[in-house]
Amino acid sequence: MNTRAVVNEFAKMRHLRVGLVAAFMIVPITGLSLFAVVTNPDFTPNAPDAWNALLAGMSLGIPMLSPLLLAILASRQTDIDHTSNGWLMQSASGLTPGGVCRAKLVALGVVVTTTTIITSLLVLIAGVFMGITVAPPIGHWAGFTACMLIINLSVLALHVLLSAKVENQLVALGIGALGSIVAVFSQGLPAAAAHLTPWGYYALAQAAGYEGAQIKALPISYPSIAALGVLVATIFLILTYRFDRQEA
Amino acid sequence: MGTINVELIKLKRSLAWPVVVLLPVVLVLAGAATQLANGSQPQEGWKTVWIQSVGFYGLFPLALGIAILGSLVWRVEHRGTNWNALMSGPTSSRRIAVAKASVVAGLAAVMQIVLLVAVIIIGKVAFNLPGMLPSEYLGITGLLIVATVPVAAAQSALSMFLRSFAAPVAVALVAAGVSTAALMAVGNFALISPYGIATRTALLGTGMFVDAGTVTGADVVGILGSSAILATTIIAVTAVILERRDTRI
Numbered sequence: 432m433n434t435r436a437v438v439n440e441f442a443k444m445r446h447l448r449v450g451l452v453a454a455f456m457i458v459p460i461t462g463l464s465l466f467a468v469v470t471n472p473d474f475t476p477n478a479p480d481a482w483n484a485l486l487a488g489m490s491l492g493i494p495m496l497s498p499l500l501l502a503i504l505a506s507r508q509t510d511i512d513h514t515s516n517g518w519l520m521q522s523a524s525g526l527t528p529g530g531v532c533r534a535k536l537v538a539l540g541v542v543v544t545t546t547t548i549i550t551s552l553l554v555l556i557a558g559v560f561m562g563i564t565v566a567p568p569i570g571h572w573a574g575f576t577a578c579m580l581i582i583n584l585s586v587l588a589l590h591v592l593l594s595a596k597v598e599n600q601l602v603a604l605g606i607g608a609l610g611s612i613v614a615v616f617s618q619g620l621p622a623a624a625a626h627l628t629p630w631g632y633y634a635l636a637q638a639a640g641y642e643g644a645q646i647k648a649l650p651i652s653y654p655s656i657a658a659l660g661v662l663v664a665t666i667f668l669i670l671t672y673r674f675d676r677q678e679a
Numbered sequence: 680m681g682t683i684n685v686e687l688i689k690l691k692r693s694l695a696w697p698v699v700v701l702l703p704v705v706l707v708l709a710g711a712a713t714q715l716a717n718g719s720q721p722q723e724g725w726k727t728v729w730i731q732s733v734g735f736y737g738l739f740p741l742a743l744g745i746a747i748l749g750s751l752v753w754r755v756e757h758r759g760t761n762w763n764a765l766m767s768g769p770t771s772s773r774r775i776a777v778a779k780a781s782v783v784a785g786l787a788a789v790m791q792i793v794l795l796v797a798v799i800i801i802g803k804v805a806f807n808l809p810g811m812l813p814s815e816y817l818g819i820t821g822l823l824i825v826a827t828v829p830v831a832a833a834q835s836a837l838s839m840f841l842r843s844f845a846a847p848v849a850v851a852l853v854a855a856g857v858s859t860a861a862l863m864a865v866g867n868f869a870l871i872s873p874y875g876i877a878t879r880t881a882l883l884g885t886g887m888f889v890d891a892g893t894v895t896g897a898d899v900v901g902i903l904g905s906s907a908i909l910a911t912t913i914i915a916v917t918a919v920i921l922e923r924r925d926t927r928i
Binding site for chain 2: 448451454455459462463466470495496499502503506507510562584599600602604605608609611612615616619620621622649
């Protein structure tokens with residue numbers, strides 16, 4: 432990995448308001464996760480399954496907002512190279528377009544990893560402050576966070592590729608908006624249908640949800656999410672190596 | 680009118696149609712997908728089809744769609760030396776602000792009509808519902824067309840200020856979220872926000888969140904009044920700010 436290229440991508444972020452978008456990823460998702468609990472009159476902090484309400488909130492909040500915010504992050508980080516012809520300049524200085532894409536993914540990946548973990552921890556801490564007395568299901572919680580992280584990084588990687596290939600940001604943001612819709616509605620679809628799009632995997636990582644009138648913990652499809660991670664990583668590497676062999 | 684025609688010509692190759700057509704169609708399909716997959720029928724017929732399509736649409740996808748259209752309409756002006764051409768041309772700032780907001784509002788209106796047609800098609804073709812969509816929902820669609828004008832004006836203004844394509848979309852996402860929360864917290868007082876008006880109108884008759892399930896005259900008057908005041912104010916302020924802007928060197 433080219434460390435200087437990654438550092439360069441962080442330097443580009445300074446004027447791209449990436450911090451603001453990252454804050455958008457944390458605050459509204461945390462708020463949305465807690466909102467369902469705060470407004471639910473049936474929520475009792477002493478109930479043995481009280482944490483499931485928070486997990487269900489996150490299972491809805493992350494799919495609803497992350498696809499579009501990831502599209503915004505990737506398209507802003509890539510558009511700067513389209514508008515200033517950064518691809519050509521970096522090629523001339525020895526950094527191929529594929530290498531630039533990999534550096535972008537690593538740099539943005541650090542931001543997305545941080546925001547995903549912080550969001551998960553904030554909801555966990557909020558649960559403690561809300562007076563939930565039973566011990567949190569740490570294993571299920573960590574598994575859910577790891578799965579959401581893998582899906583977020585996979586969607587981010589695909590958006591970096593898309594934004595690098597298609598200059599018009601309309602396409603990236605339009606797909607991001609559609610991704611949010613697909614991610615939310617995939618929760619009501621059969622598991623086979625959820626496997627068909629990258630956003631459907633958010634539904635496969637749903638940690639808790641309504642079963643009848645009660646919120647219950649749901650099993651996470653770990654193998655499917657691991658497969659998504661491996662598949663997207665392979666596609667990303669193949670396509671970025673192909674980018675390396677193209678004229679800038 | 681000439682200014683609006685010019686804007687329409689600029690739109691020709693702008694790829695606005697995927698947003699205008701795909702966004703409402705995907706939402707209607709997604710809303711119906713669960714029942715289609717299960718092979719079940721909507722419990723309350725047309726009302727259920729409407730709620731599952733438009734209920735979620737009004738929360739934030741509607742604002743996002745309009746935000747993308749706003750960015751799209753202003754994108755061309757921020758490229759190359761087009762901003763300087765716009766600033767040094769004979770067209771007044773007021774006419775530019777009105778024309779841009781009108782084009783965004785026009786595209787948003789087409790989006791609502793596509794949504795209505797998609798709901799009717801899914802109800803008739805996929806669920807084979809008897810009769811036609813109740814006229815109440817046709818009225819709500821008409822109201823939604825008016826209620827999206829302030830959002831169109833606000834997003835047009837944001838896209839004028841911000842050269843970034845994505846930033847106004849992010850602002851719309853947050854503003855729609857805040858307005859929905861405000862609607863639930865303070866009810867119709869949230870109609871002071873353009874995004875609150877659009878969300879409130881989309882929720883009319885659904886019985887979701889702030890809506891009681893019945894459309895009252897007070898709701899309609901409140902929405903129309905707020906829409907007229909906000910749209911006029913936003914466009915006037917946009918024109919004043921644009922008037923103070925200059926060429927970029």
